[in-house]
Amino acid sequence: IWFGSIHFSGVRDMVFLDVAEGVGTGIIINGQLYHGYRNGAGEFGHICIDPAGPPCSCGSVGCLEALASDWATLDRYRRKQEAALRPNQNKTETADLTPIIELARQGDSMALEALQETAHYLGLGIAPILYGLNPEAVVIGGKIAEAWPLISANVMESLAKRVSAPYLQSTKLLPSSLHIRPSLLGSIALVLAQDFSIPEIL
Secondary structure, eight states: OOSSOGGGTTOOSEEEEEESSSEEEEEEETTEEOOOTTSOTTOGGGSBSOTTSOBOTTSOBSBHHHHHSHHHHHHHHHHHHHHTTOOOSOOOSSOOOHHHHHHHHTTOHHHHHHHHHHHHHHHHHHHHHHHHHOOSEEEEESGGGGGHHHHHHHHHHHHHTTSOHHHHHTSEEEEOOOOSOHHHHHHHHHHHHHHHSOOOOO
16 A cells, blocks of 8 residues: 555555545455456446435446435435525535535534435445455545544444444454545556556466
């Protein structure tokens, strides 16, 4: 692991869940990025966690991305405001969770509920990752990582109901320590990996 805190030092098998406008996933196996057969590995954002859920951009319904992306969280908060007949003071054309997180920190119950419901769906999405890949660590990135003290218990509660103790206890679940776009650092790492990664064995 080239970027991030000391918590990730020595971790050879991990999954990075980037929660932003969508939900993307990076898979590291034995210290190397796993690309998949046609560079399509890691699309866990499009696993269905609610067959009766909202439509997703991929054409399916109830995907993790449709329920746990920043857009989904903002929409959830707006609907709570409308139900409470409160004017929406945080309407934005960008998926920026910062105002919602700040409101939750200040005790706004609707903002906190919106984040915690997203955390519940994140737990649902992480469960098959733990069973399917059994990584040493799952790292949550994106703005929602800044709300980790507010949502970590909800993520763990959701996971504990669906994942057996041996899998759950053997995996570290941590917020990302990166405060700039992880996709940018990932692009840099891919370039560097051409010179520093383990060569292919022919």
